[in-house]
Amino acid sequence: MNPSEGLYKLIDARCVNPAGSESEIHKSDRHTLLIGIKGSCEVEAKGYCSEFGSCDVLLLLPDTPWRLLVNEKHSLEYCCFTFDVYTMDGQHTLQRGELEADIFPPAHWSEALAKTDLICSCWQGSSWERMESSIRFQELLLQLWRPDSSEAKHRTPSTAIIDQSKAYIESHFGQPMTREQLAERTGMSVAHYSRLFKKQVGRSPMEYLNSVRIRHAGDLLLRSEMTLRDTAHRVGYQDEFYFSRKFKSAIGISPSVYVKKHRMSTRIASMAHPYTSHLLALGLTPYAALINNSRGSAYSLNNVISLGHDQPDLGRLANARPELIISFEHSDYAEPDKAGLFPHIAPTCTVPFEGDWREHLRIIARAVNRLEIARQWLEAYEELAESLRLSIREKLKDEKVAVAQYENGCFRLFGNRNLGTVLYKDLQLERPRQLLNVEHSILLTPDQLSECSIDHLILFTSGNSAQRDLIHRSLASQEAWRELNAVRKGNVYEAADSSLYSCYTSLAHDLFLRRSSELLLSHMSRR
Numbered sequence: 001m002n003p004s005e006g007l008y009k010l011i012d013a014r015c016v017n018p019a020g021s022e023s024e025i026h027k028s029d030r031h032t033l034l035i036g037i038k039g040s041c042e043v044e045a046k047g048y049c050s051e052f053g054s055c056d057v058l059l060l061l062p063d064t065p066w067r068l069l070v071n072e073k074h075s076l077e078y079c080c081f082t083f084d085v086y087t088m089d090g091q092h093t094l095q096r097g098e099l100e101a102d103i104f105p106p107a108h109w110s111e112a113l114a115k116t117d118l119i120c121s122c123w124q125g126s127s128w129e130r131m132e133s134s135i136r137f138q139e140l141l142l143q144l145w146r147p148d149s150s151e152a153k154h155r156t157p158s159t160a161i162i163d164q165s166k167a168y169i170e171s172h173f174g175q176p177m178t179r180e181q182l183a184e185r186t187g188m189s190v191a192h193y194s195r196l197f198k199k200q201v202g203r204s205p206m207e208y209l210n211s212v213r214i215r216h217a218g219d220l221l222l223r224s225e226m227t228l229r230d231t232a233h234r235v236g237y238q239d240e241f242y243f244s245r246k247f248k249s250a251i252g253i254s255p256s257v258y259v260k261k262h263r264m265s266t267r268i269a270s271m272a273h274p275y276t277s278h279l280l281a282l283g284l285t286p287y288a289a290l291i292n293n294s295r296g297s298a299y300s301l302n303n304v305i306s307l308g309h310d311q312p313d314l315g316r317l318a319n320a321r322p323e324l325i326i327s328f329e330h331s332d333y334a335e336p337d338k339a340g341l342f343p344h345i346a347p348t349c350t351v352p353f354e355g356d357w358r359e360h361l362r363i364i365a366r367a368v369n370r371l372e373i374a375r376q377w378l379e380a381y382e383e384l385a386e387s388l389r390l391s392i393r394e395k396l397k398d399e400k401v402a403v404a405q406y407e408n409g410c411f412r413l414f415g416n417r418n419l420g421t422v423l424y425k426d427l428q429l430e431r432p433r434q435l436l437n438v439e440h441s442i443l444l445t446p447d448q449l450s451e452c453s454i455d456h457l458i459l460f461t462s463g464n465s466a467q468r469d470l471i472h473r474s475l476a477s478q479e480a481w482r483e484l485n486a487v488r489k490g491n492v493y494e495a496a497d498s499s500l501y502s503c504y505t506s507l508a509h510d511l512f513l514r515r516s517s518e519l520l521l522s523h524m525s526r527r
Helices: 113-123 127-145 157-172 179-186 190-201 205-223 228-234 240-251 255-262 273-281 314-320 336-344 357-367 371-396 419-426 446-450 465-476 506-524
Strands: 007-016 031-045 048-053 056-060 066-069 076-088 094-097 103-108 268-270 324-328 348-351 401-407 410-414 441-444 456-460 492-494
Touching (some): 007 127, 048 056, 076 113, 103 157, 113 127, 179 205, 205 240, 205 336, 228 240, 228 255, 268 273, 273 357, 336 348, 357 506, 401 419, 410 446, 419 506
Antiparallel strands (some): 031 056, 031 066, 056 103, 076 094
């Protein structure tokens, strides 16, 4: 039956957090609607597997077996709605019916989360709240299927299938892949799938696959020292000579010329503040970058084209016409979809989110042909860190050191990344046990902080001098603060604002290495 002809009755609504490695097979005699809240997994239904994550919508018809393949390393949360559909027959009698089509593979719909949480929470309440939940569920279905919806999610199922096929190509481009295999994943015939794909995308599935592979190859060539053969294999080509021909056909120049040309680029666009810092450490001022006065006081960016404050503006980026873009991954930042558009503006070097800041510096250095400068910079940093480490550890011994930002009445203690990496990795100082497994930071109340064994505390506070004095007077009036070891021993070091030091990057770490060492050594010299 057509969605607009039905009457819908919500049977159950709940939020689900499946356990790690769950793979239980589900089957219902009712319609099932799944909406991803956060995390990701693979969903298997109708004999096919597909990705399922945040804002993905999956509709399954009655008696369709399905299961979620949840990896232990990934969390997942989703809403599950079961409902019945009724239609009226010729005698004006309601009969339970079934929709004409499901939505599989899942389709992305950014508006999906707007109503789901309220529907589930109301469903657990009073009879009036359950009535509200049912009404809001009707509104959700209306948004899902209405033809003139503001978002193209309410596309035909075939459109959603092609989008999912594109997403599969993007994430599996390095694997062997044929048109027949792609068509089989969708449940369509090869001819039908190919026609739909070209109609929607503007090129055939294999042409699209080739463009994705060439784009990723260009990125790899710029940011790594991989051989041509290894690069070809990484992106899915078994023959480097065939890869070179495809690359030159697509880009207009050979891979070797591409690398030489773009590693010598001077019009470099930085898509994140840490990358700008790395470029400056290498002696390069970006041609265009994000500029935020609250972050930019650590370095001068005069005559640099502004691409925005904290998120890049695509219009400004396109108008700047850079020769090389230093980009973040799709999974980074508040607007990750932008990362996929950068390669259409200029050649792109992607810096992975994971990894040590030193490796980030080396990746960028390769892309801009400054590896030797990076080596010298890192060598000087390590020599300074070693010298300071010996001096500080000789005096501190096994005393515990922490660095915190005071914010809204609580203390943000930094762990193994950002500020903490200078203290605990570069200077090899002892940390409180509460920070042993903390990657970035934890937020503690004054009472919780007093339970930590902290002998020395570097404390960042915000505001002007008068505001910081007010904060310290307020802290001094609190018994929990006065009970802290570092306070009783007089080992609290005021470091003012943290913005110069808190970025996970080369210049920020160099600044904090010097500043934290200065604070600790100058204080201990007065003992």
